[in-house]
Amino acid sequence: MSDHPSRPTPDPLPEDTSQPAAARTRPTPRVMIAAGLATVVVLIGAGVGITALTGNDEPAATPSISASPSPSTTTTSSAPAATTAPAPTTEPAPEPTDPLPAAPTAFYEQAGPPDGSPLEAVEPMTIAVSAEPTGTELPSNLIGLSLEATDLADPRMSGDNEEIVSSLTGLGRPMLRFGGNAVDRRFFWTSTDEPIPGNLSGDDAHPVRAAGPADLERVNRLLEAADATISLTVDLGNYDPARAADMTRYASEIFGDRLVGITVGNEPNGYPTNGLRPSSWGISDYLTELSAYAEAMYAVAPEVRIVGPGTYAEAWWEPFAQADLPQEKILSFHHYPLSQCDGANDPLGEPIMENLMAGPIHDRAQNYRDAAMAPAKEAGLETWIPETGISACPGSNETTKTHASALWSVDYALSAAEIGIARLSFHSSLLTCVGGPPMSAICSGGPYLQPDATFNERANYYGLSMVAELPPGAFLQNTVDGGGLAYSYAIEHEDGSISVVLVNQNDPEVSAQTDVTVQLPAGARTSAMTQLAGPSYGAEDATVIDGQPAPPVPAADRPAVPGFVPGAESVELPVTAGTVSVLTFTF
Template sequence: MLPLLFAATLAAAAPTPATVTVHADQPGLLLPADFVGLSTEKKLMTRDCFHPKNQTLINLCRTLGPGVLRIGANNVDSTFFTRDGQPPRESMKDNRYVVDPRTIGTEAVDEFFAFARAAGWKVIYGVNLGANNPAMAAEEADYALQVGAKEILAIEIGNEPNLYPKGPKREGIRPGNWGYPQYQAEFTATADAIVAKRPQAPLTGPALTKSTKWMPLFLADFKSRVVLATSHVYPLSAPETDPQAQRFTSIEKLLGEKYLDDWAIKLADAQAVGVPYRVGECNTASGGGKRGVSNAFASALWSIDFLFDVATRGGQGVNLHGSFTPNNYSPIVYDKKTETYGAAPLYYGLLFFSQAAQGRLVASETKCAANFVAHAVRGSDGKLRVTLLNKDLAQPVAAQLDLGAAYKTGHVLRLTAPSVDATAGVTFAGAAVTAEGKWTPQGTEPLTLTAGKATVTLPPASAALIIAE
């Protein structure tokens, strides 16, 4: 295990000093209330998963506050819809990633939206583009809007179409010479079919991966037809075996490096034409994640900083992907032995962010020689929420805060784990998420501010949320 120097051992290593100066009187962007989100595979609608009696899973969503559930991903293009009959549901005890086709009926759609309604979450609902059957996609979108119009944020057409063409290392679902012009024609046909049935249907796309230049082309063609632009982000690659490769998956790379060149460009493309942007699918490493990294506490620390990075640039939210499979990158996992849902370490990153990102971003300045960052938000309640994130694997940090003289008192909520690669034992504010999917803070530390100043020390690989008033 990678050792952490927690409070009992801080004396053995002198903390690296940091200064965090917050300008609460310089408000910036208002953070969307539903910034936090989850993404999952469409074929989970063929399992006994998303239904209004799955109380633990509902609680796990509600514990994060308002959010967006995106259903689609790779499986969307091999999931079919019919109004004729109700295909049998499969058990979550057999949950696994499948590539063979599945069909859903109206009952599955009814239960999915009843689940979303109970959770209080909005939905990005994916329909099949891979089959190139606009009539079927329109029929499904029509029924989804019939039963879930209040929950639907957008109808997403297809998934990662830039990967449809056959390639040297990719089987593909289109010929190798299939490109953006062909995609544009297929997207148009499906969008036209949906709008013919539902003229006000909110549409989204293109759900692209990295390393493609299709986003500006898509926006030029469809900026007046979509309510949201999306792309996918996986900074690292689980299949990569070369430790020297840029995308080799390790805790050191996950916490030590940032990869802004791709998603930030797509976000800027959308902003340039006035279309909101959301990271529709995201996680630590492509290929299902890597054990010891994606399912470890490090993923929680990474997610907090990544979500703030997207928010700071004006993104509308981030959907972390997973299909409830233990030991990979899923924020929520399903235990087949106990038949229960639970919070993985990554979930705690979403939980932390949901508590920290309430209001408007405010200007702040951070100086530190260690791998340490800070983010600040001022709420409509006047409280200042400051995120302190020590991503350094060896150095504790003593952060000297200057929040402004108006702030007199506060408290500290710490996010900790036994080690940075721990897969269990994570707590936030002294409490773990319960077996029922709920969380209640148990251990907050009082913080006295003198002229708005105080010092908070963080062990390596940990985070703290300061709430000041």
């Protein structure tokens, strides 16, 4: 997809009718407007004695902690005297026990529910974290952005532009994927300054652009400044394997290891309906053309992986997974869960708030992504979603630019990673905030169609930054009871610390705080907390993290989980609705 046009949605699945490294200090990106709060809580094990953060002037209720650390004791006994000296024995020395740290003096202060809220009770929630891993991992580079291929020619995509560097570094080590509808319709690669062919056409908002080696050199400086990687897409709509190989060769030489893959064509399953191929063209034709591209690309850059098929139709996934190509493959698919634009054929797929903040979108996404993972697992392939977002429907709807989109983004990203998705790129735009695609996580300043070099971040960006901030690690099994519309994830990091992420999607304007009990696999020595919040589902430009429109503060600067006692094996605290909380514990 690109430019967020209307397009067919994926074929429905049978069951759903229609997917410890130290924290980094990042520059603080801009936000357009900061307003009230709805929260996301993240608990991460970290230091203690830290200044408390708050999103309002009212302190949260003090939770209780159950702790029963066992004192370390050593007993010595002597044997009775004997007339004959026994053979000497060696007693094992007792294991030294580090004393528990002092109790913290500063605790995280959540934003409370909005004044005058009806405060409907939410069933208490218990999260039991196991020491057993799920077998999947949270990578350090999960989160990325998807842009149009024509954005390669945008001079603002440069390491000299501190604005875009700041936005990207707030997403960890992101992958920039360049593709979208522009690839086959408005993008022309040339290493010899050829004129743009006359068959390509665009408009004022989506002009035809050519790109060449100098553009790749400039983008590479951006990747270096932001410590990012790149995935490209070559034009398949206008069949030309030699030109694709030429672009691949230059990209490999310029980007080196930062080039993580190249896709052949954008959503080729849509070619027969968008005029790029005749109506009879299908999967077998695609595989024939893909093979020709792969051979030409392998001849000049054998180390570059092919990513594909990049479709939103299930029937294409297994044929790609089984395709015999000379280079390594990665299975990819696109996913926009709420793309039934008028809701006529699938009311649960309409992009409305009632569907976004509801259980079915989570469950249906898991079913769809599991279906894509099946052929990938059978073929032993890594799996990516290089283009995703809430909806592919054009224009604004009641889900775009909202705090609810931040809540959804966190749950979508973590639930995808937990089943084994290695990379996610959320489709975005370099167009202006005014008049540009409202689904985009970032947007530029300036009047419509007159973008400047500044960039702003929308609510969904802050949700993504919460996920990107998490150190890599292994997902742990955890069971949840109660909590209403809420999801939890547990990750054990390389240093042994555990982060518990609670996505509380209950309505912040209606729901009372949820009494949450987190049961840990062992007594924790320290704790720390960070939280994303907002005043309502529909609030725009009002999402904050730790009270600020910025990515999370460094782990070392986070206050302790409210009421935490060193040695505790469980913690109890009320959690505000409409928040994402990360609780981190060390052991």
